[in-house]
Amino acid sequence: MKPTIVLVGRPNVGKSTLFNRLTRSKDALVADLPGLTRDRHYGHGRVGEKPYLVVDTGGFEPVVDSGILFEMAKQTLQAVDEADAVVFLVDARVGVTPQDKLIAQKLRMSGRPVFLAVNKGEGANRAVVSAEFYELGLTAEPYVISSAHGDGVWDLIDAVLSEFPDAVADEVATDHPVFAVIGRPNVGKSTLVNAILGEERVIAFDQAGTTRDSIHIDFERDGKPYTIIDTAGVRRRGKVDEAIEKFSVIKSMQAVEAANVAVLVLDANQDIADQDATVAGFALEAGRALVVAINKWDAVTPERKEQIKKDIARKLYFLDFAKFHYISALKHKGIDELFGSIHQAYNAAMIKMPTPKITRVLQSALERQQPPRAGLIRPKMRYAHQGGVNPPIIVIHGNALHNIKDSYTRYLIQTFRKAFNLEGTPLRVQYKSSENPFEEKREQISAQPLRRAKLSNRIAKKEEKKQLKRKVKVSVKKNVKS
Incomplete structure (x- = not known):
């Protein structure tokens, strides 16, 4: 399983700049304005010797209790709760602030490995810059970096990834199909899993965002083995935290990495959201086969059906290779056809072409x-x-x-x-x-006339000098005789 690294810090310390450098992309908006990032961004880490997932969070305001900053803080805490390691960014130019101390205290309580990155330290003495930040009380040594210029970033990531084994890349089982059911909260993922299994294997009820862990279930269908991953982990109602208002994109990303086929579940009663396109795009980037299931199709009007089809064609146009199924998981309608497409997508993904x-x-x-x-x-x-x-x-x-x-x-x-x-x-x-083996010879041949010309010029100049010397000697002899 790929480790997940979460970037945390107060506003305007350079988290999005570091995210763009680690992912070698420009997915996160960057500007000299505090609070520009409000929701989480997810991407594949491409700096370092091991694969990993990286998450950019909004500016962490741990003391607020209302408004958009409070919602951003909840998102950050949820990301930290799901992280394998946390990179805590501080500003070398500003120094330690009371807000940094509060964030450090929150991170120590999380129990996650925390790596302190002192950003914006380009051109400065690293020992002097990092000395002030020891008072944050974090166990790891501060790493002085520059997100904008890349100074020290590789050393930081190497230190973070050294905590994880070398074989961190997901090994997807190839002997039988493994497919993950992903989607937003309350779209019917667990209900669909139960419909495919033919039993109440996982708990399903009408409450959004109640589950976060992934469940791997082995089963047989028509005498063939399969593994299904329900990204909506199961919890009792009393264990539900109100802060978990969104489904865990991290868990969905990890489930996609661990599967051969991803089944994206949409709700016909809801509009196609950016999160749907984000998860679908991640599955596409990971190279996984994909099947889209539009659930609760029996509960919408004909006008709504036409609207949802137009929205899918407009927002999910990049999934032209995938099959779309309009189902009702609760009433077991369209499940057989959906499962047939899952098996077909698996066969296409694992095909051997002569x-x-x-x-x-x-x-x-x-x-x-x-x-x-x-x-x-x-x-x-x-x-x-x-x-x-x-x-x-x-x-x-x-x-x-x-x-x-x-x-x-x-x-x-x-x-x-x-x-x-x-x-x-x-x-x-x-x-x-392929390199052309005759290209070098061709260049040598084409250069020969030029070499001949240069040689002729050198010979001509030497001959002119000799003739000049002869004339000088003759003139000197004549002067002496006279």
Whole structure:
């Protein structure tokens, strides 16, 4: 399981800047304004030698008890509760503040490993800058970093990841399908799990945000083994905390990483929210097969059905490879068809494609449409083979392939998807350009005329100098005789 690292600190200390650097993206808004980030951002960490998940939180105001700052504080505390490690950011230019002391106290009480990052310390003496922050009473040594310039960031992440084993990447089981049920609170995830299992295996009731842990359930259907992950963990009503007003995106992300297929559950009574697109986009980025189930379809009017279909087409347009099912988990309507699509998506994600057929499909695509020229050069594709599964990866070899346009890549993806019937899974195409062994010789040959010209010039200059010396000697002799 990938560890989850949460970035915590008071407003305007550089959490979003550090998040963008760790994820090598620009997903989090960055500006010199306190309180710009209000909700949590999630991403894959790409700095460091181990894979991990990173969470950006809003400015932590631990003493407020109402308003938007209070809601932001609740979100931060929930993220800390679900974290494997916490990076506490402070500002080197401002120094220790009373708010930093309160946050440090909250983090010590959480029981999570806390790493202190003294940000905005570029160009300063690290020992002098970090000395003041020892009074926060954290066990870890302060790390002086610069989120904007990257100074010290690698050392910080190496220290955080050293607490976790080397094999932190999820090993998805390939001997039988593993699928995760994900979605917003109260959309019917647990009800759908029970409908698929055919029994009341997990508790389901009409209250949102009551569960956070993931449950792995092994079962058999038609004599075949499966594993289902219910991202809505089960708790009794008395254990529910009012602060948990949103479903845990972190748990959904981890469940997606641990599964072959993700089943995104939507509520036909609710509008398609940004969170739905966020989780779907994460599944797409992780390369997992995806099936979308629009639940409670029997409880909406025909006008609402048309509206929800338009919203799906507009907000989830990037899921054109996925199948959409309109079901009622409570009444067990559409469950068989949904499960059939789950199995089909798993088979597509784990497909083994023979190299000769891949190459023939590529040649057929080239006959219909050649890649566009890049200047005077047209990329040349020679052959292709499969480079991985879940998601299927097709590796294409040739020359000058770095000039391939995204539009042509999409054309190839659609061609391969149709040829191999890859429904329900994303497909990735990678290019590997071969080096031309004759290129160096060609450069040497092309350089020979220039070398000859330079040599001729040097010989001519030497000959001129010799002739000049002879003339000088002759003139000197004449002067002496006269």
